[in-house]
Amino acid sequence: MTPNAPTPFTTVLVANRGEIACRIIRTLRAMGIRSVAVYSDADRDALHVSLADAAVRLGPAAPRESYLNIAAILAAAAATGADAVHPGYGFLSENEAFARASAAAGLVFVGPGLTALAVMGDKIRGKNHVADSGVPVIPGFSLPGQSDEQLVAAAETVGYPLLIKPSAGGGGKGMLRVDAPGELAAALVTARRVALSAFGDDTLLLERFIDRPRHIEVQVLADSTGAVIHLGERECSLQRRHQKVIEEAPSPLLDPATRARIGEAACQAARSVGYTGAGTVEFLVSDAAPDEFFFMEMNTRLQVEHPVTELVTGLDLVEWQLRIAAGEPLPLTQAEVVLTGHAIEARLYAENPARGFLPGQGTVRSLSEPAGAGIRVDSSLRPGLPVSGVYDPMLAKVIAWGADRAEALARLDRALADTVVLGVHTNLEFLRLLLRTPEVVAGRLDTGLIERSLPGLGLRGTPGQPLPDHFPAAAALFLHDRATAGATGLWDRAGGWRLGPDRPVRYSLRLSATDTVDVAVLTGPDGLRVAIDDRMPVPARLAPVTDRPGTFACELGGRIEVLHLVADGPRLWLGQTGFTVDLVHRSRAEQLADRLAGRDPAGGEAAGARPEVRSPMPGTVVAVHLATGDLVRAGQRIITVEAMKMEHHLLAETDGxxxxxxxxxxxVRLDQIVATVATVVDATPPATTPATPPPETSAAPATPVKGDPT
Structure with a gap:
């Protein structure tokens, strides 16, 4: 905070949740400003609620009844005496109606004016506006009110490949790439449905797709006197399905001259709408021609990745949002902006890379967040926190600063290795592997790099990457120790001791809906031995690590691995340097039920069984594309499930x-059977719908609905 600076407001209501609400509340506390949190029924025990000075319930979990309920938020502000409202990002942060209603209620909206929200909140209007102001834009077609037929006709002038983008939103939600004219009609239908669900507006625009583009955005600050400066750029090219994963500042691509040019273009875009506050102007930059850039959109709010800019400039952007909203001038001129060192941010998502990055849900049972020189964590996590599919899957951001890019990368990798989240699947291991790829290390980035790199990353737990032996061994030894704890005599211990050869105690562990691993624990005169899937038994031991709760050293065949382990009922969560796996201890009753259901010991379907279509995540069925009795062929879409605000298409895996x-x-629950496909003899399934390419898992690639706010 600026030394001896006056407090611009008395009480600020934070109209958001999760890590961004926590981050804003911390700055309010540092500034001596009273904070008010709001929460839904799902967030009653969330971290942001306990951090604030006061908190008000908005309503049920559904966003439209809570965090998107303008009347409820304004009532909370009135009840708590708030004189300003900070919208964070996502939800109502770029909602013109919310800003207007806040002003009418006597509240200061911590964001830009109504003109900027109206112009830049619509992609079509914003693109046309900045083009008239001399800012370069991507070739495309962006007239409002166009029918699908008109867009198909206009696509011929745009050219292929092209992108369909919803006009009213951001964050990649509803964005689809189309490579050929024959794909466009179906893609428009999907894009309109997603846009209407996410934003209440199905207006679409078309843009030329630039091969191997780099996504570079510029942070701007503007005050009420008309002064506008930029704080350098952020490289946001590492994206998956149009969702940002890794961001850094400054970009390793731009030279000082290009940085100055793109910064001035961003400032011009802000000036053209009389912008005030913090905002971000996003550009596509050709990797082949880094001095050429095109305006994509302006985000009239704080960005998820704002910490990297804060670390290289030394400014608190939330503090200056508040001060500018209170009428204060900018803290420095453009000539005084200095970028020091390098900062890189990794987004921690609740998702399971081993299952095609499907949303992860559960309860945080064990948590350890990193610290140290150059490390910052913006998080909403706490032990016992339930992670549901109602809201955005981003849980936290781990950010590292270094004197140069190499040091920042090394510090971030170490910080991710030190992060422990057990009880819900996350993308931690994926982040570490991605940061180590040669292209990322060298700064050769583009928006398609992640998809190209995925097959070679070697994610553990995915097909072709078997689970390391010490994970099931540690789980079995933990269960064995728990079963024998407190026993006082030979007859009380389930250790397998008997007159004659030792009898193994067997533990059946389920890794997924169909995969199991069997571990036998034998007790002998020299201690315990473990046999995995009937392999040769080897000496084994599991010992807790002193002064590190939940940490164990697993010795297996003379090799020691240190890992984290926590029990959650019959489910055991194990983690090591970013990798997490959950193993379910299968009871005898469950094993018997599986055998009676016609499964073979390996979890496959026995002869005559009907192949099952299972939901790969808990969620809501939003569409059923075929009916009972239809003949289908492998790869056809059957059901669409929405979870974590993403649509997932479930496909038939066989004809029938x-x-x-x-x-x-x-x-639907995780792994719930939602359909079955019975083999039909001498029947040729008709082509009722186009075949869908094989998915990454049992679900096809997801279509964003209301995901990441950026």
Whole structure:
């Protein structure tokens, strides 16, 4: 905070949740400003609620009844005496109606004016506006009110490949790439449905797709006197399905001359709408021609990745949002902006890379967040926190600063290795592997790099990457120790001791819906031995690490591995340097039920069984594309499930006759059977719908609905 600076407001209501609400509340506390949190029923025990000075319930978990409920938020502000409202990002942060209603209620909206929200909140209007101001834009078609037929016709002038983008939103939600004219009609239908669901507006625009582009954005600050400066750029090219994963400042691509030019273009875009506060102007930059850039959109709010700019400039952007909103001038001129060192941010998502990055859900059972020189963590995590599919899957951000890019990369990798989140699957291991790829280390980035790199990353737990032996061994030894704890005599211990050869105690562990691993624990005169899947037994031992709760040293065949382990009922969560796996201890009753259901010991379907279509995540059925009795062929889309605000398409894995057991609106559990496909003899399934390419898992690639706010 600026030394001896006056407090611009008395009480500020934070109209958001999660890590951004926590981050804003911490700055308010540092400035001596009273903070008010709001929460839904799902967030009653969330971290942001306990950090604030006061908190008000908004309503049920559904965003439209809570965090998107303008009337409820304004009532909370009135009840707590707030004189300003900070919207964070996502939800109502770029909502013109919310800004207008806040002003009418006598609240200062910590964001830009209504003109900027109106112009830049619509991609079509914003693109046309900045083009008239001399800012370079991507070739495309962006007239409002166009029908699908008109867009198909306009696509011929745009050229292929092209991108379909919803006009009213951001963050990649509803954005689709189309490579050929024959794909466009179906893609428009999907894009309109997603746009309407996410933003209440199905207006679409078309843009030329630039091969191997780099996504570079510029942070701007503007005050009410008309002064506008930029704080350098951020490289946001490492994206997956249009969602940012890794961001850094400054970009390793731009030279000082290009940095000055793109910064001035961003400032011109801000000036053209009389912008005030913190905002971000996003550009596409050709990797082949780094001196050429095109305006994409302006985000009229704080960005998820703002910490990297804060670390290289030394400014608190939230503090200056508040001060500018209170009428204070900018803290420095453009000539005084200095970028020092390098900062890189990794987004921690609740998702399971081993299952095609499907949303992860559960309860945080064990948590350890990194610290140290150059490390910052913006987080909403706490032990016991339930992670549901209602809101955005981003849980935290781990950020590292270094004197140069190499030091920042090394510090971030170490910080991610030191991060422990057990009880819900995250993308920690994926982040570490991605940061180590040669292209990332060298700074040769583009928006398609992650998709190209995925097959070679070697994610553990995915097909072709078997689970390391010490994970099931540690789980079995933990269960064995728990089963024998407190026993006082030979007859009380389930250790397998008997007159004659030792009898092994067997533990069946389920890794996924169909995969199991069996571990036998034998007790002998020299201690315990472990046999995995009937292999040769080897000496084994599991010992807790002193002064590190939940940490164990697993010795297996003379090799020691240190890992984290926590029990959650029959489910055991194990983690090591970013990799997490959950193993379910299968009871005898469950094993018997599986055998009676016709499964073979390896978890596959026995002869005559009907292949099952299972939901790969808890969620809501939003569409059923085929009906019971239909003939299907492998790869056809059967059901669409929405979870974590993403649509996931479930496909038939074999030809046959379909039986569907769910309807639109039904809630489904993880691995719930939603359909079966019975083999049909001498029947040729008709091509009722186009075949879909094989998915990464049992679900096809997800379509964003209301995900990441950027």
């Amino acid at each position: 006759r379909l039986t569907v057991s769910v309807r639109p609106g039904d809630l």
